[in-house]
Amino acid sequence: MKTLTKTLTIGMLVLGMNLTQAAEKVTAGAKGGRLLGNESPRAEFFVEKDRTVTLTFYGADMKPVPAQDQSATAIAEAPAGKTRIAFEKKGDVLVSKAPLPAGEKYTVVLQLRQTAEAKPRNFRIPLNTAICEQCQHPEYACTCHDD
Numbered sequence: 611m612k613t614l615t616k617t618l619t620i621g622m623l624v625l626g627m628n629l630t631q632a633a634e635k636v637t638a639g640a641k642g643g644r645l646l647g648n649e650s651p652r653a654e655f656f657v658e659k660d661r662t663v664t665l666t667f668y669g670a671d672m673k674p675v676p677a678q679d680q681s682a683t684a685i686a687e688a689p690a691g692k693t694r695i696a697f698e699k700k701g702d703v704l705v706s707k708a709p710l711p712a713g714e715k716y717t718v719v720l721q722l723r724q725t726a727e728a729k730p731r732n733f734r735i736p737l738n739t740a741i742c743e744q745c746q747h748p749e750y751a752c753t754c755h756d757d
């Protein structure tokens with residue numbers, strides 16, 4: 611009986627690991643945005659209806675945690691030209707001070723600093739706010755992994 615329990619536990623661990631690996635391509639956060647691959651707390655990139663961007667942070671248990679020393683800048687490589695957009699802390703999240711420029715299917719480079727001393731990390735996000743019919747997330751946060 612003991613052996614069976616052990617086997618089951620290992621089996622579940624392996625299964626759990628596989629699920630985690632499969633989900634590492636694009637994961638959606640609680641708001642349905644794109645979860646970035648930064649170290650914990652991970653940031654979720656979410657485009658609001660007014661096209662401002664909200665960054666929400668999640669701990670290892672995927673529960674939202676208040677933003678601390680993180681800071682971010684977005685560089686929107688829009689058809690009309692590159693635009694830098696700063697973020698400011700608003701309550702527990704970071705919000706962009708300006709909406710994303712008009713247009714779709716351009717790249718947004720998000721520079722994220724975990725702390726004031728940390729080196730910024732760049733995340734390239736292909737902007738497409740159309741809703742994916744399969745997963746119901748915006749295309750920039752599509753979790754279908756059908757490539």
Ligand SMILES: [Zn+2]
Pocket residue numbers: 742743744745746747752753754
């Ligand atoms: Zn999808």
